[in-house]
Amino acid sequence: MITLKGLVIREEPKGESSKLIYALTRERGVLSIFVRGGMKSGKYASATQLYVYSELCCEEKTNARGETQYYLNSAEPINMFFELRLDVYKSALAAYLTELLYYSRIEGARDKNDVLRLTLNTLYYINEGKKDRELLKSIFEFRLICDTGFRPNLIGCAKCYKYEDEIMYFNIRAGEMECSSCCRNKESLYGVLLDPKLLYIVRHIALTDFERLFAIKVSPKYQQQLTEFTERIVRYYFSDKFETLAFYRSL
Numbered sequence: 239m240i241t242l243k244g245l246v247i248r249e250e251p252k253g254e255s256s257k258l259i260y261a262l263t264r265e266r267g268v269l270s271i272f273v274r275g276g277m278k279s280g281k282y283a284s285a286t287q288l289y290v291y292s293e294l295c296c297e298e299k300t301n302a303r304g305e306t307q308y309y310l311n312s313a314e315p316i317n318m319f320f321e322l323r324l325d326v327y328k329s330a331l332a333a334y335l336t337e338l339l340y341y342s343r344i345e346g347a348r349d350k351n352d353v354l355r356l357t358l359n360t361l362y363y364i365n366e367g368k369k370d371r372e373l374l375k376s377i378f379e380f381r382l383i384c385d386t387g388f389r390p391n392l393i394g395c396a397k398c399y400k401y402e403d404e405i406m407y408f409n410i411r412a413g414e415m416e417c418s419s420c421c422r423n424k425e426s427l428y429g430v431l432l433d434p435k436l437l438y439i440v441r442h443i444a445l446t447d448f449e450r451l452f453a454i455k456v457s458p459k460y461q462q463q464l465t466e467f468t469e470r471i472v473r474y475y476f477s478d479k480f481e482t483l484a485f486y487r488s489l
């Protein structure tokens with residue numbers, strides 16, 4: 239028997255009354271756990287709901303193909319993130335962010351705890367409703383990509399190491415940027431133009447210590463550019479359009 243701390247990011251019904259939950263755990267990344275009778279309002283129903291952070295006590299079994307399967311034995315909620323279920327904007331955003339997690343390669347993270355901490359903090363602020371939702375969304379999208387092994391080189395120009403310029407040409411495919419004197423392909427399909435302010439914001443999200451990550455303010459004008467930037471990066475890395483994002487945008 240093992241005890242894991244995990245956030246439920248997806249649930250799928252299994253048979254008439256059971257379900258499979260996907261939990262992002264501190265210890266083992268994303269795991270699927272079978273919850274017998276989980277669709278009924280049983281003992282552990284609330285602790286295994288979507289967006290609940292719980293202590294999950296599981297039995298581990300190895301199947302004929304050598305894969306580990308997890309079966310829930312008991313569960314205790316740590317944080318329910320109540321508001322996420324009561325507000326349509328909050329729940330639509332939480333649905334998108336947890337879908338991103340489901341499709342992320344968490345195993346690429348240097349430390350899986352980084353991803354869990356980022357997720358719990360983002361959900362905390364969305365739940366609380368005091369910080370700008372669009373900013374929280376952008377921080378989560380870009381930092382998740384950085385923390386799962388795809389942090390681009392934002393230190394300076396890739397050729398001459400210049401720290402900033404009136405415009406820096408960031409190339410999403412190359413994962414690096416060039417200053418205006420070095421950049422030969424300013425019209426690249428993968429290009430994003432970063433002025434000093436936008437560069438400061440994306441550097442902050444990618445590189446700052448976690449403790450200061452959410453302590454940034456972004457004006458509406460730059461938020462629009464930041465949203466465009468982070469959504470393009472998501473489309474590039476996941477090569478997918480997320481229906482949950484389309485739904486959030488439709489509200």
Ligand SMILES: [Zn+2]
Pocket residue numbers: 395396397398399400416417418419420421
């Ligand atoms: Zn340069």
